[in-house]
Amino acid sequence: MKMSGLLNRRSNDLAGVVGTVRQIRAGSPVPRKLGAKDVAVLDLNRTPAATARAVVDAAVAAVVHVPRSGEEMLPRAAFRILAASTIPVIEDADLAEIEDGTRVRIDEGVVYSVKNEDRLASGREAGPTTILTEVDAAEAGYVESALAHLANATEFLSLEHRLLLDGEGLPDIDVAFTDRHVVVVTGDPSSEAQLAGLKPFIKEYRPLLVGVGGGADLLRESRFSADVVVATPTEVSDEALTDGAVLVLPADRDGRAEGLERVTDLGVGATTFPAAATARDMALLLAFHGGAEMIVVTGDDRGLENVFAPSSAPSSTMVDTAVSSRLVHADACSTLYRSRGTGIGLALVVLAALIAVAAVVVARDSAQDLLIWAIEAWNTFALWVQGLVR
Template identity: 75%
Template sequence: MKMSGLLNRRSTELAGVVGAVRHIPAGASAPKKLGAKDIVVLDLNRTSAETARAVVAAEVAAVVHVAPSGEENLPRAAYRILAGSTIPVVEDADLSEVADGTRVRVDEGVVYAIKGDEELASGREAGSADLLAEVDAAEGAYVESALAHLANSTEFLSIEHQLLLDGEGLPEIDVEFVDRHVVVVTGSEVSREQLADLKPFIREYRPVLVGVDGGAEFLRAAKLNADLVVANPAEVSDEVLTDGAVLVVPADRDGKAEGLERITELGVGATTFPAAATARDMALLLAFHGGAQMIVTTGESRGLENAFGSSSAPSSTMVDTTVASRLVHAEACATLYRSRGAGIGLALIVLAALVAVAVVVLARDSAQDLLVWAIETWNSFALWVQGLFR
C-alpha cells in the first residue's frame, strides 16, 4: 500500500474532524471555494452575518474563532448563526502561524497537524449554548459601554461647547490653515503605513502637516517636515522639537501642562492648549476653526465596532462630529487619490496617442483636413477627461 493511503486511513481513524486551514481576515467575505474539507479560522467579532451564513452554507468541517488578545466581544450576528448550525466551533486556538492549506485535525478543542499528529494549538469547544451566552453577554457589555461613553461625551460637550462651536479658547498659532488641505498624523501604529500611502497626495497638494504625539516621529522618519506638532514634549525626540515646527503642548483646563521643562532646556518656543480633549482632537479643532478646506486624519477608523471601546476618547466623539463636514480618513483619501491618479495617467496616454496619430495625418493629408480632425478629436477627448472627475 502507498504511504499516502496509510496516512489517509490513519486520519479517518483518529477522533475529531480533518480539513485544510482557511483563514478569513477580519471584515473579509468568505472565499468562493469553501467546503466540507475546510477548517475556517476567523474572528467572530469581525465577521459579518453574510460571511457567517456563507461558512454555514458551505458546511465546513469546523470553525476556529480566535479574537486578538484583549479584544472585547461584540454582539455580532455571526455568533447566533454559528450557534444555529451543527458545525463544531473551537475558541482561542491560535492558528495565526499556520498557513492556508495546511491539513489539520481538530478534536476536543485541540488542533493537530496531520503530519506527525503534532499539537499546533489548544483551545476549547464552544457549543450552541456557549455561543449564545457569549453574544448575550456581549450585548449587555456593549450597551453599558455605549451609555457610559455617551455620558462622558455629553459631559465633555457641556464643558467645552464654546470651544467646539466657536473655537473659543483656541491658542493663536503661526500656521495658515485657511483653504488648505491638512494631514493630521497620529501616533497610532497604523499611521506609519497610511502615511506612506498618502505620499502622492502630499506631493501634489502640499498640505499642512500636523504631527500628533508619535505621529510627529512618523513624519520625520518619512522625511516630511511637520508644520505643527501637538504633543507632550517629554514624549517626542529632541529632533522633532527643534525641527522648526510650531509646537503646541496639551494642557489641562487649569493650564497645567507636562513636559514644559524640556522646552525650556532646548530653548524653543511653544504654546499651551488648555482643554479637556486629546492631542489628536486639539489638532483637528485647530485645523477646523483655522479654516482648513479638508482634514485628513490617520489612525484607526472610528466605526461602530470601536466607537465605545476603551481606546476611544469621549472627546473624539464630539470633536469628530464638529469637524465632520471636512474630515476624511487617510484610507479613503489614499483610495480616492489612487483612482484619480489612474484616470490622469490614462488621459495622458490617450493624449500621447492622439499626438502620434496627428503626426501620421499631417504627413498624409492637407493642413485643412488636419485642423478639422484635430478640433473634433480634441473636443471628444476633453469631454472624456471631464467625465473622469464627475
C-alpha cells in the same frame, strides 16, 4: 463537545478536522471557492451577517475567530448565525499570521500544521450554547459601555461646548490652516500603514502635516516634516521637538502641561492648549476652527466596533461630531485617491493611443484632414478627462 464528535473527518488517522486556511479579512469578499475542505479564519467582531451566512452556506470544516488583541466580543449577528449551524467555532486560536492556503488540523481547539504536525495555535472550541451565552453577555456589556461612554461625552460637552462650537480657548499659533488640506497623523499602530497609503495624496496636495504624540516621530521616519506637533514632550523624541514644527502642548484646564521643562531644556518655544481633550482632538479642533478645507486623520476608525471601547476617549465622540463636515478617515482618502489615480493613468494610456493614431493619419492623409481629426479627438479626450477628475 469534542470536535471529533461533531465531524468525522480524519487525516492520516489523526483526530480532528482537516482543512485549508482561508483568511477572510474585514471588508473583503468571501472566496468564491470556499467549501467543505476549508477553515475560515476571520474576526467575527467585524464580520457582517451576509458574510457569516455565506460561510455557513459553504459548509466549511471549521471557523476560527481571531479578534483584535485585547478586544472583547461584540454582539454581532455573525455569532448567532454560526451558533445555529453545525460548523465548529474555535476561539482564542490566533491564526491571523498563518498564510492563506496552509493545511491545518484542528483537534479540541488546538491547531496543528498538516505538513509537519507542528502546533500553530491553541484555543477552545465553543459550542452553540457557549456562543449564545457569550453573545447575550456581550450585548449587555456593550450597552453598558455605551451608556457610560455617552455620559462622559456629555460631561465633556458641558465643559467644552464653547471650544467645540466656536473655538474659544484655542491657542494662537502661527500656522495658516485656511483652505488647506490637513493630515493628522496619530501614534496608533494602524497609522504607519495608513501613512504609507497616503503618500501619493501628500505628494500631490502638499497638505499641512500634524503629528500627534508618536505620530510626530512616525512622520520623521517616513521622511516627512511636521508643520505642527501636538504632543506631551515625554511622548516624542528630541528630534521631533526640535525639527522646526510649531509645538502645541496639551495642558489641563488649569494650564498645567506635563513635560514643559523638557521643551525649555531643549531651547524651543511651545504653546500650551488647556482643555479636557486628547491631543488628537486638539489637533482636529485646531485645523477645523483654523479653516481647513479637509482634515484627514489616521488611526482606528470610530465606527460602532470601536467607539465604545475602554480605550476610546469620550471627548473624541464630541470632537468628531463637531468637525464631521470636513473629517475624512485615512483609509477612505487613500481609496478615493487610488481610484482617481487609476483614472488619470487610463487617460494617459488613451492619450498615447491618440498620438499613435495621429502618426498613422500623418502617413496616410493630408495635413488638413489630420488637423480636423486631431481637434475632434482632443475635444472628446478633454471632456472625458474632466469627467474623471470631477
